[in-house]
Amino acid sequence: MLRTIAVNTWVWTSPLTDASLEPLARKAAALGYTALELPLENPDDWDPARARDVLDGLGLGAVVIGAMGPGRSLVSRAGDVAATQDYLSACVRAAAVLGAPVLAGPFYAPTGVTWRMDGAERARVVAELRENLAPLADAAAASGKTLAIEPLNRYETSILNTVEQALDVLGPLLGEGVGLALDTYHLNIEEKKPADAIRSAGSAIAHVQVCGSDRGAVGDDHTDWPGILRALDDADYEGVLGLESFTGENATIAVAASVWRPLAPSQDALAERSIQALRELGAA
Secondary structure (H helix, E strand, O other): OOOOEEEEHHHOOOOOOHHHHHHHHHHHHHHOOOEEEEEEOOOOOOOHHHHHHHHHHHOOEEEEEEOOOOEEOOOHHHEEHHHHHHHHHHHHHHHHHHOOOEEEEOOOOOOOEOOOOOHHHHHHHHHHHHHHHHHHHHHHHHOOOEEEEOOOOOOOEOOOOOHHHHHHHHHHHOEOOEEEEEEHHHHHHHOOOHHHHHHHHHHHEEEEEEOOOOOOOOOOOOOOHHHHHHHHHHOOOOOOEEEOOOOOOOHHHHHHOOOOOOOOOOHHHHHHHHHHHHHHOOOO
16 A cells, blocks of 8 residues: 655754754655654744645645653653643644644653553553543544554553553543554564554554664564555555654754664665665555
C-alpha cells in the first residue's frame, strides 16, 4: 500500500521554530516526503497559521507531535496535571489551525520518568490517567482531531510499554478523540512479535512512527520491514508513516533520546536513506 510518508523535524533540530520550519519543510519535500511531523515543544515555538501556509504551499500534510518534558504529566505523582492539560489543549488548538488530523505523543508522564508500582498503585494511576485524559479526548473529538497516545519502552516510562497495556488502560476512551501511536523503535524493544502487536491494535492505530532498530535509518537494520508493513495492511491502517529520529547536535534532545553517537553519515543522509528504503519496500 502506498502511504503518506512524513519526517519529524527532530531529525535536524530542536526546538522547531518559525525560522527553521520553512527551510526544513522545503528540504523534506525535496527528499520526497509528503508530510511533516511538527513537534510543539512549547505552545509559542511556531505559529500554526504560518506553518499551514508553508505546508500548503509545498503540498505537505502535517502531524503535530507533543513533547512530554519534565513536569508534564496527566498523573500527579509525575508532574503538574493542570499545566499539562493546558499544554495539551494548546496542542489540540494548534492542530486545528494547522489542519493536522492527529496529535501524537506519550501523553501520560514525562519521558524518562519511571517508578515501580504494585497492583494497587497501578490501578490508581490508571484511574487518574483516564480521568485527566477524558476532557482532552472530548476536546480533540469536538475539533475532529485524534490524540494518538504512544507506548514507550521500559527505560522511558513505567506506565505504558506495550500495545496490550495501552489497549487495556485506554480502552474506555478509544474511539473518536483517542487512538494509539505505535513506534517501531519501541515495538522492537517491548513486543515479543511486533507484527502481531500491530495486528492486535487494529482500528485503534491512529499514527505510526518508523526508524531503524538503532534509531537510525529505515532499511539498514534488522527490523522485518515487509512483515511490519503487512501487519499494518492487516490492521487496515491507512494513515501516515512518520520517520522519527533525532539529532545529536542539540544537547537537550541528545540526552533525552540517548543519542551518543552519529546514527548516519549525516542527518540528511538518514532522512534520504529512509525514504529510499520505504520506496523500495513499496510503502511510498
